[in-house]
Amino acid sequence: GLESRMKSRAAVAFAAGKPLEIVEIDVAEPRAGEVLVKISHTGVCHTDAFTLSGADPEGVFPAVLGHEGGGVVVAVGEGVTSVVPGDHVIPLYTPECGECEFCRSGKTNLCQKIRATQGKGLMPDGTTRFSYRGEPVYHYMGTSTFSEYTVVAEISLAKINPQAPLEKVCLLGCGVTTGIGAVHNTAKVQPGNTVAVFGLGGIGLAVIQGARQAKAGRIIGIDLNSAKFDLARQMGATDCVNPADHDKPIQDVIVELTNGGVDFSFECIGNVKVMRAALECCHKGWGESVIIGVAGAGQEISTRPFQLVTGRVWRGSAFGGVKGRSQLPGMVEEAMRGEIALDPFITHTLPLERINEAFDLMHEGKSIRTVIHF
Ligand code: NAD
Ligand code: AHE
Ligand code: ZN
Numbered sequence: 001g002l003e004s005r006m007k008s009r010a011a012v013a014f015a016a017g018k019p020l021e022i023v024e025i026d027v028a029e030p031r032a033g034e035v036l037v038k039i040s041h042t043g044v045c046h047t048d049a050f051t052l053s054g055a056d057p058e059g060v061f062p063a064v065l066g067h068e069g070g071g072v073v074v075a076v077g078e079g080v081t082s083v084v085p086g087d088h089v090i091p092l093y094t095p096e097c098g099e100c101e102f103c104r105s106g107k108t109n110l111c112q113k114i115r116a117t118q119g120k121g122l123m124p125d126g127t128t129r130f131s132y133r134g135e136p137v138y139h140y141m142g143t144s145t146f147s148e149y150t151v152v153a154e155i156s157l158a159k160i161n162p163q164a165p166l167e168k169v170c171l172l173g174c175g176v177t178t179g180i181g182a183v184h185n186t187a188k189v190q191p192g193n194t195v196a197v198f199g200l201g202g203i204g205l206a207v208i209q210g211a212r213q214a215k216a217g218r219i220i221g222i223d224l225n226s227a228k229f230d231l232a233r234q235m236g237a238t239d240c241v242n243p244a245d246h247d248k249p250i251q252d253v254i255v256e257l258t259n260g261g262v263d264f265s266f267e268c269i270g271n272v273k274v275m276r277a278a279l280e281c282c283h284k285g286w287g288e289s290v291i292i293g294v295a296g297a298g299q300e301i302s303t304r305p306f307q308l309v310t311g312r313v314w315r316g317s318a319f320g321g322v323k324g325r326s327q328l329p330g331m332v333e334e335a336m337r338g339e340i341a342l343d344p345f346i347t348h349t350l351p352l353e354r355i356n357e358a359f360d361l362m363h364e365g366k367s368i369r370t371v372i373h374f
């Protein structure tokens with residue numbers, strides 16, 4: 001049609017299992033209830049790699065991935081009132097409309113207002129704003145932060161302090177918020193509690209930071225890659241365990257180490273076998289395990305029902321249970337006051353052109369977070 005379009009440098013996932021390609025895509029102007037955002041920085045989360053791998057049942061291609069970004073509003077569509085050009089924002093893959101049954105329940109952060117179209121890689125009106133050589137390119141998680149310019153729903157934006165460093169607070173768009181939030185909102189860890197954290201990537205380290213904030217007693221970090229242990233200890237882990245150093249199941253090791261099991265465990269990997277171990281290392285009668293990791297299509301969890309009959313609890317957490325528009329701006333302020341540390345997560349920074357190296361570093365176990373700049 002006659003609607004105006006602009007060019008944008010973007011890393012496009014053209015097919016599952018292939019590296020991203022840096023190309024110039026066309027971005028259409030924001031429609032009613034939508035906002036055009038210039039992304040300045042984005043982290044790379046394991047979930048981006050998960051979807052790129054082809055294991056995500058909701059994965060559609062070609063798509064602009066990325067969901068851990070920060071940027072500045074460039075233009076707003078009809079009816080948009082909560083942001084204006086120049087506002088600094090963090091895109092939200094868990095929006096907050098404030099009026100759906102979920103938002104009003106007071107029980108969950110999982111706003112469902114645009115979830116159906118978001119899961120199909122489309123804007124709420126069922127179309128896409130991205131194209132390449134005249135062919136549609138899909139959105140991802142309602143955010144698509146691997147593009148210099150992206151279009152998101154107004155309800156998918158947290159307006160933040162313009163003084164906040166976007167190259168750091170972008171990590172509050174997913175990883176750091178997810179881990180810290182899971183501790184406070186989902187598990188509700190109390191002073192003195194014993195905590196086990198399975199997987200010491202960006203999510204697991206954020207859980208450790210949250211557990212330290214909550215004044216947990218023992219914080220046990222578990223990873224197959226012992227190179228993760230130094231940073232885990234710096235961030236608050238009191239014990240680090242590598243399952244490969246033991247010849248019995250890791251749940252038995254943790255139960256022995258804690259004299260009966262932990263008060264809370266967190267699975268931050270996406271491995272259904274580890275999810276079972278994380279449940280079974282919980283204390284009989286009251287231990288609770290929180291699943292944060294995302295498992296591939298067809299994967300299922302299992303345990304003996306007796307584990308639950310005898311008082312262990314299985315839970316899950318998305319975006320740390322955080323309501324993005326009402327709570328994320330406050331977390332940005334906490335980061336600015338030093339109450340949330342972001343620096344330890346940023347092990348690498350790279351320009352957009354080298355984003356595939358961020359995926360390599362993640363798969364090689366060498367990075368926690370790579371922050372991409374445009
Ligand atoms: P990451 O790759 O940085 O970290 C994963 C860690 O797990 C690595 O240190 C790795 O060595 C370790 N690991 C792998 N297999 C293991 C095993 N069998 N035993 C022990 N350790 C093992 O990933 P990340 O970015 O921290 O993400 C972690 C998981 O959380 C992913 O599944 C991601 O999709 C998911 N995630 C979920 C949410 C949510 O809202 N629920 C948000 C962000 C990420
Ligand atoms: N598309 C996958 C599910 C992926 C998933 O569980 N995503 C998490 C966020 S991961 C961020 O790094 C989430 O928020 N889930 C809630 C939701 O509504 O998607 C699948 O299995 O279909
Ligand atoms: Zn993520």
Ligand code: ZN
Pocket residue numbers: 095096097098099100101102103104110111112113
């Ligand atoms: Zn809602």
